[in-house]
Amino acid sequence: MSSPIFVAIDTPDMERARAIAAAVKRHAGGLKLGLEFFCHNGRQGVLELADLGLPIFLDLKLHDIPNTVAKAVQALAPITPAVLTVHAAGGRAMLEDAKAAAPAGTKVVAVTVLTSLDGDDLNSIGINGNSHSQVERLAGLAREAGLDGIVCSGNEVKAARKQWKDGFFVVPGIRPADSAVGDQKRVMTPRGAIDAGASILVIGRPVTAAEHPDEALRAIAATL
Numbered sequence: 001m002s003s004p005i006f007v008a009i010d011t012p013d014m015e016r017a018r019a020i021a022a023a024v025k026r027h028a029g030g031l032k033l034g035l036e037f038f039c040h041n042g043r044q045g046v047l048e049l050a051d052l053g054l055p056i057f058l059d060l061k062l063h064d065i066p067n068t069v070a071k072a073v074q075a076l077a078p079i080t081p082a083v084l085t086v087h088a089a090g091g092r093a094m095l096e097d098a099k100a101a102a103p104a105g106t107k108v109v110a111v112t113v114l115t116s117l118d119g120d121d122l123n124s125i126g127i128n129g130n131s132h133s134q135v136e137r138l139a140g141l142a143r144e145a146g147l148d149g150i151v152c153s154g155n156e157v158k159a160a161r162k163q164w165k166d167g168f169f170v171v172p173g174i175r176p177a178d179s180a181v182g183d184q185k186r187v188m189t190p191r192g193a194i195d196a197g198a199s200i201l202v203i204g205r206p207v208t209a210a211e212h213p214d215e216a217l218r219a220i221a222a223t224l
């Protein structure tokens with residue numbers, strides 16, 4: 001079985017992205033390319049890294065009116081990412097239109113509550129609940145809209161999986177026990193997230209900031 005770990009290649013520097021991708025390619029389940037990479041390297045950069053043969057998770061966290069998001073998804077062609085993110089808070093019509101615009105082989109997943117937010121952050125943007133209730137609400141919305149799954153932290157994935165048994169659950173905010181947390185607030189160990197029901201783990205700095213990314217990745221994989 002291929003690894004559930006998608007390595008987040010968060011850099012605008014194509015040389016560095018190529019080097020990290022080449023280093024981890026034998027032991028990663030896929031590559032996650034997000035805003036930092038995409039804003040600088042665009043579709044061409046994505047296609048170049050896709051040539052390595054690993055599944056590509058394109059993390060653009062699209063969030064706009066339904067027509068704009070649907071057209072943006074169409075404009076990604078000829079990229080056919082294995083996974084694509086949109087923001088659940090865009091609402092049901094946006095989610096439905098994003099899914100309808102995506103290629104058949106692309107899992108469209110909705111970001112629920114960013115792992116960099118805690119309860120106080122949620123209150124400050126007018127959400128008077130905790131991350132658990134908000135993730136459950138948005139998971140229900142994503143499911144009703146026909147999406148493939150959600151992005152949430154390891155803390156909520158167990159409850160979300162319970163309400164959506166065949167959902168695809170992406171879990172970032174992954175930190176091995178000895179890792180720096182950085183800007184993440186809702187974190188979980190790799191093993192904890194898998195045990196709680198994650199389908200895939202997104203791991204960036206604990207791998208990419210290591211002196212030897214492939215060794216760091218294999219050490220994490222050994223804990224699963």
Ligand SMILES: O=C(O)c1cc(=O)[nH]c(=O)n1[C@@H]1O[C@H](COP(=O)(O)O)[C@@H](O)[C@H]1O
Pocket residue numbers: 008010034059085111113114115116151152172173174182184202203204205206
């Ligand atoms: O959609 C994501 O991938 C995502 C959602 C979320 O709630 N939190 C989150 O950290 N991510 C992404 O996951 C990666 C985490 O990177 P590290 O914190 O370096 O492991 C980054 O590329 C984030 O953009």
